[in-house]
Amino acid sequence: MIEIQHFFDKATFTLTYVVWDPNTLDAVIFDPVLDYDPASSSLTLESFKKLDEFLKSKPFKVHYILETHAHADHISSSQVIKKFYPKSTLAINERIREVQATFSTLFDLHDFSTDGKQFDLLLKDGDVIQAGSLKLKVVFTPGHTPACTSFIVEDAVFTGDTLFMPDYGVGRCDFPQGSADELYTSVMNRLYTLPEKTRVFTGHDYQPNGRVMKFQSTIEEQKASNIHINSQTNREEFVKFRTERDKTLNAPKLLLPSIQLNINAGHLPKAHSNGKSYLAIPISFKEAF
Template sequence: MPDDAGSPQRPEVEAFFDPVSNTVSYLVHDPETGSAAIIDPVLDFDHSSGRLTTASADRLLERLAEQDLQLLHVLETHAHADHLSAGHYLRMKTGATLAIGEKITAVQKVFAPIFEADDVAFDGAAFDLLLADGQTLALGSCEIRVLHTPGHTPACICYHVGDAIFVGDTLFMPDFGTARCDFPGGDAAELYHSIQKILALPDDTRVFTCHDYLPQGREQYVWESSVAEQRQSNIHVGAGKAEADFIAMRRERDSKLAAPKLILPSLQVNIRAGTLPPPEASGNVFLRLPVNAFPGFEQTSDALQAKVEDFQPDWHI
């Protein structure tokens, strides 16, 4: 909602950078009321040891307490493939509402079978709110408006709060470009049109990205730009880049990208809204690493299954 003078409100934004996954989580609050939201929180996971901790999320909780803020919403921009979400942990600690885009159901439908996650319903019920394009949430005297921005994944959304927009993986800093589109349901043409929604916002709208990767020539991590800077200087889509050129660039670039390091643990937790798989009979919890289940992000083919069987020992020898 604009202020009395007609200008967009300016929420307070504090960024928390996770160097392990290069993820930026945001604490956003209305300075008038102290109502707060957290966007894209990280659950700390050490892949080599399987150790799970909550240090990053606890920093957010400590900051809420220090500023005497009331957490109303935990907001996910999409089901991340590069870090585990602390959304459920923060929900349990605070009673905040956990929300994500309504198309998460399509993501659950693709990935739950890969992990044989029979506890995951394809209805998004693990989250408290499924958000549609144009939907709004109250944040004290501020308003959070949802933009559906598919292309990276079908479930991607951005959160527009006053003079700020939180774009998830849709855009990166202007010198790094845009999101990959080779995940299931990803589409370069859709991403191009989603980005145009963002670039149509006022020039001075603050743009907050979910990641930064230190491109060559830059020595410091940054995550805030403006719509004007993105429109003019984004190396993939700025300066009036044509849709066909963008699609060709994106397809060529994506064909050379490796899968994110934490894609397997991340997705099976994040489609569960940040909860872990149910424990086994022993009481232990396991994350699954399906073998050859992600060739080109597709289900295992008969040919690949034959290769898997080649590595299975003959226990009768």
């Protein structure tokens, strides 16, 4: 039976998980966070240090760093982890190439390759990842982004931003190539068809109405009470609701830095001749005058 340790980043409401086999200590990491202060544009290692401290508490064998998608709200610490755990493989959905193509154009990134080669491994739908004695099944769940993946390990599924806790619903679908219709299919046909007792581990918890942080539910609970998509939800109604709701949402605070680094597998942009890396920040008026 697998064991799971969560880490919660209060600044971005992100959940990182370490999953391991207690018999062999074969382990994988989901969605690790690198702390970023936008005012000073500086990266710090608080979240990495917490993870690292835990990973040093036992002789874990870290096989994979798995990204559920290219996050738009926090920066991945995957390259920092790879420095200290060089045997780990960084993997993401092969459709990351579509996300790279979209955003490299938007940010006007020159010489940015959009073939996904920045990552160690591009995953295909239905792939089985063997991480020592751990076996993970790759299930594409597009909708929040085109490159969203859920991972099934034994009786647990890691859903990233496809499913949140039942009282918070599902991820927004207004990022480029996001699709409420696709998200509905992913949830209904790919997640809600899993055994009812499957444990669901979400990628964020926004603590609605000030409740305590929660990150674990079951497929049965989601089908019964997810406020956006439960087993009774009609596709057209959901798509209408999601599309209208998304129009009212602000861009995530760390959208611009997060996306630029995360489509580059967590690498900083190539340094300029002065040795410093820079982010591109597009600017435009929202209204004509």
